[in-house]
Amino acid sequence: MADTLRVLIACETSGIARRAFAALGHDVWSCDLEPAEDGSNRHIRCDVRGGILEWGWDLLAVMHPPCTRLCRSGRQWMSGPGIWTPPKRLPKGRTLADLRAEFETGVDVFTTCWRAPIARVAIENPEMNDLARARMPDDLPAPQIVQPFWFGEPAYKKTGWYLRGLPPLAATDRLPEPERGSEEWKRWNAVHRMPPGPDRARLRSRSFPGMMAAAAEQWGGWAAEEAVA
Template identity: 55%
Template sequence: MDDHPAPMRVLVGCETSGVVRRAFAAYGHDAWSVDMLPAEDGSNRHIIGDIRDHLDDGWDLLAVMHPPCTRLCNSGVRWLNEPPTKLNEAYSPAEIAAYAAMDREARLAFMWAKLEEGAALFSDCWNAPIPRICVENPVMHRHARERIRGWAKPQTVQPWWFGEPAFKATGLYLRGLPPLVPTDRLTRPKAGTAEHKAWSQVHRAPPGPERWRERSRTYEGVARAMAAQWGNPGVPLEMEAAE
């Protein structure tokens, strides 16, 4: 790889932490983040708004890290048959209040509507006019896959492949980008040990208003690998994919 590649224009979508934005910026790229919420680090390289309003702005790489697509995940497919009795903290206070007053049929319709919204957002990002795209999302159920234009199988990675002592299976849907190569694979602890429980902190996080934010945060080791391995626009896409 070129030691001094020309900088790319990188858009990091659905991220407030700034972890991925800062990783690409550290390699000299013109990196920006966009989300409906402000940036946690107060950066002036963060756009507050809908990512879909910025997909045509001439980016070289799009990384959508935490799209609000909970209804697309395998873990939530059961709610499409029997809706939950209440919504969790990932929803807005207005949605939570409105949902509480709904009957079963209205709640079921709400769940399916959220599926449609999530699939539409994912499709718009996945099919954006940008040569290199990564969209992060957990394993999808069949109803979600059927609604994604051009759906393709993702690469699944773990934080502990990149020096982070944690379990969090993450699906990376890649177009024009090669799969991430592990950089610092740790030794996986044995199940039932205190270390194994510590590595499972994302899944064991107690309910609370910040739980959704902490569960969606990108690990810095993963972000560094993305910037290091995908941040070379001088290499043709077909060569990148073959490496």
């Protein structure tokens, strides 16, 4: 049985997802504009839209595409009430042209990856605002929303997966939730309570190893079995 897949982990520098698939023997590479934090020689510095999607992959997992302007929380900066009306305010030091450019980049990266010539695609992204949703492909499903504590990670962080050719993730080690307002509950909310700083966005977007181990086992195993069915 041929159970090794060619896997591309796009928009990731931490190596967490790459290592999870590699641990199961897959031929896996990551790519991002920035270098890999772990210095891996299986990381390619490039724009995912630059041709790498054509290299004959079996599975594409897009971990942290630019989503700040696509998610619901980012809508307030893009438009006021209605569709593309002037926003009430802008982030300090930013122009509306800057934000629209970031929006267009986010849309282009997402749609390019979704339409990639790859049979199995998983794109991590929050639930989108109406402006972004209007620009998405017609066949884009609603995201599967999962939480890190479904996979043994004591943390809250809603994670949306847009899936094509892959099954929804199943919980592997669901932890009991702490009492709301308790010290443990506050620790579980560390991602949301993270103070401002130059590394805040990068740290908030990091994958959870437990979730990535489940993804590698479930999606990798399912895809390998399907490939030889």
